[in-house]
């Protein structure tokens with residue numbers, strides 16, 4: 001299972017969380033990634049943790065003020081990027097172009113989606129992985145794997161029907177090792193989470209709990 005922690009724009013210390021994640025990944029052997037703000041990518045990558053961007057723009061080098069260039073994100077130490085997060089929705093054509101940009105920069109890709117129908121559409125664009133995150137459960141206390149297990153199973157089936165090679169993650173409300181195990185039992189290859197770590201008083205303890213049963 002891949003555990004990908006999206007720090008969003010939460011007021012946490014990205015280096016403290018990344019250092020904890022690097023330690024937990026080393027000790028447990030579980031793949032743990034951290035997706036900080038773009039400006040924090042170099043400091044996070046410096047900790048040795050697997051470092052992800054939260055977004056890359058559907059552009060090449062050129063006149064694109066304010067964009068997040070995939071090549072710049074890779075230069076800053078990222079090895080992957082989220083796309084189409086529920087809080088940063090993209091047009092289908094732009095997801096496709098951002099996937100091309102990520103490919104050029106040799107970034108791994110996870111395209112987020114609200115539901116199994118969107119998961120099928122996202123999988124058809126050929127990312128490395130898709131992530132189903134019901135928006136109404138994001139930031140809540142109840143894990144998607146508990147609140148809506150069917151959406152995870154249906155997302156796994158929807159992606160497999162399009163392209164068996166695309167991994168499927170799930171996210172929203174995941175904060176414990178039991179939540180990660182429940183996601184795995186529903187067929188997910190990884191989890192995407194945020195507040196359970198970024199808002200934790202002790203991020204290292206939260207990360208240890210997440211990987212403990214794996």
Ligand SMILES: O=C(CO)COP(=O)(O)O
Nearest residue numbers: 138139172173193194195
């Ligand atoms: O949006 C998410 C991860 O990208 C999920 O957020 P929470 O883990 O806070 O529900």
